[in-house]
Amino acid sequence: MTQWKKNEIEKAMDCPMTRRRFMKWLTAAGVATAMPCSFLRSQAASAAGIVYEGGYETFRNACPRNCYDSCGIVTYVKDGVAQFVEGAPESTFTNGGLCVKGHSYIRQQYSPDRIKYPMIQQGRGSGNWKRISWEEAMTRISEKLIEINEKDGSMLGLALTKYSGNFGITNYGVEGMFSSLGYTTRMVGTPCWPAGIDAQNYDMGNMWCNDPEDMVNARYIILWGVNPAWCSVHTMKYIYEAKKRGAKVLCIDPVLTQTAAKADEYWQTKTSEDGALALGMARHILDKGLVDQDWVANNSVGFNEFADYLRKEVTVEWAAEKSGVPADRITQVAEEFATNNPATIWIGYGMQRHVNGGASVRAIDALVAMTGNVGKVGGGARYGHLMTWGFNYHAMIQQTPKGAKGYLGPAAKGEFDFTKKADGPSYSNRTFNINKTARELLNATDPPVRALWVSCKNPLSQDFDRNKLVEAFKKMEMVVVVDQFFNQTVEQADIVLPVTTLFEEWTVNVGYWHYWLSINEQSVKPLHEAKSNIEIAAALSKKMNELKPGSCTFPTDTDTKEWMSKEFNKGIYDLFGLNSWEDLKKGMHKAKTNLLPWADGKFGTPSGKYEFKSDLCSKHGFNALPRYVEGRKPYDKLRLLTPHTKFGLHSQFINLDWMEDFNPQPYVYMNPGTARSRNIAEGDMVIVKNKTGKVTIAASLTDNVPMDAVLMYEAWFKNNDYNCQNLVDDTSADMGGYKAGAPGVAIHSQFADVVKA
Amino acid sequence: MDTVKNTTLAALRNFFLARSGEELNAACITLANHNGKTKDLGDMDWEEAEFAFNKLFVGPMALQAPPYASYYIEAEPQLMGESTLKVRRLYDMAGLVSPLQGHLPDDHLGVELDAALGLLSMAEHLDAEEPSALWHYFLHEHLQTWLPQFLNQARNAETGHPAVDLALDHLEAWFNDQETKQEGFDQ
Numbered sequence: 001m002t003q004w005k006k007n008e009i010e011k012a013m014d015c016p017m018t019r020r021r022f023m024k025w026l027t028a029a030g031v032a033t034a035m036p037c038s039f040l041r042s043q044a045a046s047a048a049g050i051v052y053e054g055g056y057e058t059f060r061n062a063c064p065r066n067c068y069d070s071c072g073i074v075t076y077v078k079d080g081v082a083q084f085v086e087g088a089p090e091s092t093f094t095n096g097g098l099c100v101k102g103h104s105y106i107r108q109q110y111s112p113d114r115i116k117y118p119m120i121q122q123g124r125g126s127g128n129w130k131r132i133s134w135e136e137a138m139t140r141i142s143e144k145l146i147e148i149n150e151k152d153g154s155m156l157g158l159a160l161t162k163y164s165g166n167f168g169i170t171n172y173g174v175e176g177m178f179s180s181l182g183y184t185t186r187m188v189g190t191p192c193w194p195a196g197i198d199a200q201n202y203d204m205g206n207m208w209c210n211d212p213e214d215m216v217n218a219r220y221i222i223l224w225g226v227n228p229a230w231c232s233v234h235t236m237k238y239i240y241e242a243k244k245r246g247a248k249v250l251c252i253d254p255v256l257t258q259t260a261a262k263a264d265e266y267w268q269t270k271t272s273e274d275g276a277l278a279l280g281m282a283r284h285i286l287d288k289g290l291v292d293q294d295w296v297a298n299n300s301v302g303f304n305e306f307a308d309y310l311r312k313e314v315t316v317e318w319a320a321e322k323s324g325v326p327a328d329r330i331t332q333v334a335e336e337f338a339t340n341n342p343a344t345i346w347i348g349y350g351m352q353r354h355v356n357g358g359a360s361v362r363a364i365d366a367l368v369a370m371t372g373n374v375g376k377v378g379g380g381a382r383y384g385h386l387m388t389w390g391f392n393y394h395a396m397i398q399q400t401p402k403g404a405k406g407y408l409g410p411a412a413k414g415e416f417d418f419t420k421k422a423d424g425p426s427y428s429n430r431t432f433n434i435n436k437t438a439r440e441l442l443n444a445t446d447p448p449v450r451a452l453w454v455s456c457k458n459p460l461s462q463d464f465d466r467n468k469l470v471e472a473f474k475k476m477e478m479v480v481v482v483d484q485f486f487n488q489t490v491e492q493a494d495i496v497l498p499v500t501t502l503f504e505e506w507t508v509n510v511g512y513w514h515y516w517l518s519i520n521e522q523s524v525k526p527l528h529e530a531k532s533n534i535e536i537a538a539a540l541s542k543k544m545n546e547l548k549p550g551s552c553t554f555p556t557d558t559d560t561k562e563w564m565s566k567e568f569n570k571g572i573y574d575l576f577g578l579n580s581w582e583d584l585k586k587g588m589h590k591a592k593t594n595l596l597p598w599a600d601g602k603f604g605t606p607s608g609k610y611e612f613k614s615d616l617c618s619k620h621g622f623n624a625l626p627r628y629v630e631g632r633k634p635y636d637k638l639r640l641l642t643p644h645t646k647f648g649l650h651s652q653f654i655n656l657d658w659m660e661d662f663n664p665q666p667y668v669y670m671n672p673g674t675a676r677s678r679n680i681a682e683g684d685m686v687i688v689k690n691k692t693g694k695v696t697i698a699a700s701l702t703d704n705v706p707m708d709a710v711l712m713y714e715a716w717f718k719n720n721d722y723n724c725q726n727l728v729d730d731t732s733a734d735m736g737g738y739k740a741g742a743p744g745v746a747i748h749s750q751f752a753d754v755v756k757a
Numbered sequence: 758m759d760t761v762k763n764t765t766l767a768a769l770r771n772f773f774l775a776r777s778g779e780e781l782n783a784a785c786i787t788l789a790n791h792n793g794k795t796k797d798l799g800d801m802d803w804e805e806a807e808f809a810f811n812k813l814f815v816g817p818m819a820l821q822a823p824p825y826a827s828y829y830i831e832a833e834p835q836l837m838g839e840s841t842l843k844v845r846r847l848y849d850m851a852g853l854v855s856p857l858q859g860h861l862p863d864d865h866l867g868v869e870l871d872a873a874l875g876l877l878s879m880a881e882h883l884d885a886e887e888p889s890a891l892w893h894y895f896l897h898e899h900l901q902t903w904l905p906q907f908l909n910q911a912r913n914a915e916t917g918h919p920a921v922d923l924a925l926d927h928l929e930a931w932f933n934d935q936e937t938k939q940e941g942f943d944q
Contacts, residue, residue, distance in 0.1 A: 006897075009847075009891065025883075037874055080859045081837045110837045112835070115817040116815065127812065129815075130777070
C-alpha cells in the first residue's frame with residue numbers, strides 16, 4: 001500500500017503548491033516510457049500548473065435571444081469553464097440583473113443534451129443517426145448543392161429559413177453564406193411584429209420608440225397587450241418607479257397576466273377589439289376638447305378627417321360593446337390619459353398578431369398623437385426600434401459567384417435586412433413569405449425547393465400549420481439543420497450541425513427596445529465539435545471550392561473575433577461614443593442620440609408630419625385613416641391564444657433542467673366556467689381541436705383566462721411532443737409587407753374547441 | 758498489469774470513444790476474444806449497433822446514458838462540473854493532459870478508461886509510489902462514485918443492443934475485478 005493517503009491526494013488536487021510537490025516524481029521517474037494511453041498525452045511536468053486560486057476570468061457576453069431586454073452578461077470563467085453569469089452592472093437598463101432564462105445559460109452550455117457532433121440521419125424521423133466528421137458533412141452538402149446547380153442552372157433550389165434564434169450580428173453570415181453560393185430561395189418576413197412596424201411607418205415614417213428608461217417620467221402608462229413582468233423584466237423597474245412618482249398604470253389584455261396583476265387598473269378586453277377601444281377613447285377626448293390642438297396643428301396632417309370619422313362612426317358605447325370594457329371606464333381613463341402629461345402607451349406585439357392588427361396599432365398611435373404625447377420624454381407610442389442596428393453587415397454582404405443565375409421577379413426584404421441593392425445585376429433571390437413556409441415550399445416550382453437549410457430557427461415548433469409543414473419537409477431532397485439541441489425540426493433533418501452558444505463565439509449585439517450595445521466575447525472553447533455559423537460557412541466554402549472551384553465566394557478564414565470587428569463603423573462609434581470596439585470589453589455602451597423619437601417634429605412620412613391620414617397606407621390597400629377594422633370571424637367555439645411563456649423564449653430554454661423543475665409539462669389553460677360546461681376538471685387530459693389540427697394535453701383551470709378563450713404557451717418540451725402550431729393556421733395579419741418583407745401572421749386570430757380526451 | 762486486461766481495457770476505451778459502426782465492430786472483436794475464450798459475435802448488425810450506441814451515448818437526441826462522470830456525480834447533472842475539473846487535475850498529477858481539453862469533457866468514459874490504462878501501467882512499470890496512489894484514488898474515489906450508476910442507467914435504457922451489452926458486461930467485469938483486487942484507502 002502506498003504511503004500517499006486519500007486526503008493528501010485531495011489536498012494536492014486543490015492546492016497548486018502541494019500538487020507541484022506531489023508531481024516531483026514525474027521528472028524523477030521519466031514518464032516518457034512506453035505509455036499505453038492512445039488518447040491522453042504526456043505533458044512536461046513544468047507545464048502542469050495552470051492554476052486558479054479562487055480567481056475568475058470575466059468575459060462580456062450578450063443574450064442574443066429575440067427579447068426586449070437583450071441583456072449584457074458578465075461571465076465568470078475558471079479553468080476554461082463558464083461557472084456563472086451576472087447581468088452587466090454598468091448598464092442602467094440591466095442593472096446587474098438577468099431574467100430566469102438568462103440565469104440558466106450555464107445549464108444550457110453544459111447540458112448533456114447538447115448536439116455534439118455533425119450527424120446524419122438514416123431516414124428522417126427514424127432516430128437512426130450516424131456520427132460524421134465536419135469534412136464528410138461538408139462534402140455531402142456540397143455535392144448536393146453542386147448537383148442542384150447542375151440540374152437547375154441556378155441555386156434557387158436551395159432555400160434558407162432563418163430568423164431570430166440568434167441575433168448576434170455575425171450570425172447574418174448565414175445569409176452571407178447563401179449569397180456567396182448564388183441566388184437562392186429565402187424565407188422573408190417575420191412572424192413577430194410586422195403589422196405594427198408598418199402601422200408606425202404609415203403614421204410616423206419609422207418604428208422608433210422612446211428609451212424605455214425614460215418611462216419613469218410618464219404620468220400615465222398604458223401597457224396594451226404586453227406582459228413585461230415575464231417578457232421584459234428589466235423594464236418593470238421603470239414602471240414601478242413611475243408609479244412611485246405618482247403615475248397610474250393601466251394594463252389591457254385578454255389574459256390576466258403578471259403585469260396586469262401589478263397594474264393599478266386592468267381591463268380584460270375582448271381579443272382583437274383594441275382598435276375599437278382606442279377609437280372610443282379618442283372620440284371621448286375629442287368630445288371633451290382634450291385634444292392637444294397645438295401639437296396636432298404643428299405636427300400632423302389629416303386630423304380633421306380623423307375627427308370627422310370619429311364623430312360620424314365611433315361612439316363610446318359602441319367601443320364598450322365591442323371591447324367589453326364599461327363605457328364609464330373608457331371615458332374616465334380617456335380623460336386621465338389626455339390630462340396627465342406625459343402619458344405613454346406600450347403597444348405589445350401580441351395585440352397586433354391579428355387580421356386587423358396593423359389597423360389597431362394605428363388607432364392607438366392616433367390616441368397618443370392627438371394628446372400631444374409623441375416626441376416627449378415619458379410619452380410615446382412605444383413599440384420597438386432598429387435605430388442602433390447600423391452595423392456593416394460584413395458577414396451578410398457577400399458577392400454571388402461569377403455567372404450565377406437567379407430569379408428575375410421582385411424580391412422582398414426583411415426588417416433586419418439593412419443591405420442596399422447593388423447596381424447592375426438583374427437577378428435576385430427568390431423570396432417566399434416566412435409565415436407561409438409550408439405552402440411556399442409545397443407550391444414552389446421552376447425550380448422546386450430541393451434543399452432546405454435551417455439556422456437560428458425551429459420551424460417545426462414555431463411555424464404555422466405544422467401538419468402542412470411536415471408534408472413540405474417530406475418534399476425536400478435534403479434538409480440541413482444547424483442547432484444546439486435536438487428539437488422537432490432536427491428530428492426531421494438529414495444532417496444536423498452543432499452550433500456554438502453565446503459563450504463560444506465572438507459577436508456583437510444590440511436590442512430593439514433599449515439603446516445599449518454589447519460585444520459578445522468568446523469566453524470558453526466550443527464544447528464537443530460545435531462551430532459558429534461563420535465557421536460553418538467558411539467550411540462549406542472550402543469544400544465547395546475544392547469540389548467545384550469558384551462555386552462559393554465566402555472567405556475561408558474563420559477568426560470570429562476578426563469578423564466581429566468588421567461589423568463596426570464610424571456611425572456605430574459615433575452613436576455610442578466609442579473610440580474602438582475594444583472599449584466594449586470594459587462594458588456596455590448606450591447610444592448618445594436617437595433616444596427621443598420625433599422630438600423635432602420632423603417625421604419620416606411623405607408629408608414630414610404625423611399622418612392621421614396616410615395616402616401611402618391607402619395606396620397599399622388599407623384605410624387612409626386609422627379606422628376600425630373587424631377581427632377575424634370565429635370559426636370555432638373558443639378563441640385560441642398561444643402567447644410567450646415565462647420559462648422560455650419561443651422554443652428555447654424550456655428543455656433545460658432548471659426550467660423543467662418549474663415547468664415540467666404543457667397545459668391548456670381554461671376558465672373554470674368553460675371547463676365546467678365541458679365536464680373538464682383540473683388535470684384532465686383534453687383534446688384541443690380545430691380545422692387545422694389537434695393537440696392532446698392536460699387542462700389547467702384558471703380564471704386568468706377569459707370564458708371565451710383557451711390558452712396554450714408556445715413551447716418545445718424535450719420529452720413531450722406538444723406543439724401548439726398544430727392548431728395555428730397561416731392566415732396573414734393585415735400589414736407588414738411594406739417594411740418587413742411580408743405581412744405578419746394572425747397568431748391570436750385563431751379558434752378551437754376543447755373536449756375531454 | 759497483465760496483457761489480457763490491458764487489451765480488454767484498451768478495447769473498452771476504443772468502444773466508448775468510437776465514431777462509427779466499424780470502430781464498434783473492431784472493439785467488440787477484441788472484447789469477444791477476451792481471456793482466450795472466443796464469443797461468437799454472429800451476424801451482429803453493426804449499423805444497428807451504431808444507431809443504438811448513438812442513442813445511448815452520443816446524440817443528437819438527449820442521451821439515454823450520458824457517458825460523462827459529472828452527469829452522475831454533480832448535484833445537478835451537467836457536463837464540465839467541478840468533478841470534471843478534479844479529474845483533469847488528477848490527470849495533471851499523472852503528467853497527462855487531454856488533447857481535446859475544453860472541447861471533450863475530461864471525464865468522458867472513454868478518456869477515463871484511457872487514463873486507467875496509463876495509471877495502471879505507470880503503477881506497474883515506474884519506480885515511484887505516486888502512480889499507484891493516483892490509481893487507487895481514481896478507482897475508489899472517482900470511478901466508484903459513478904460507474905455503477907452509469908452501468909445501471911445504460912442497462913435499463915430504452916435502447917439496447919447486443920454489442921452494447923457486450924461492452925457493458927466487460928466494463929462491469931473489469932471494474933469489479935479492480936475493486937476486488939485493490940484495497941481502498943485507510944479512512
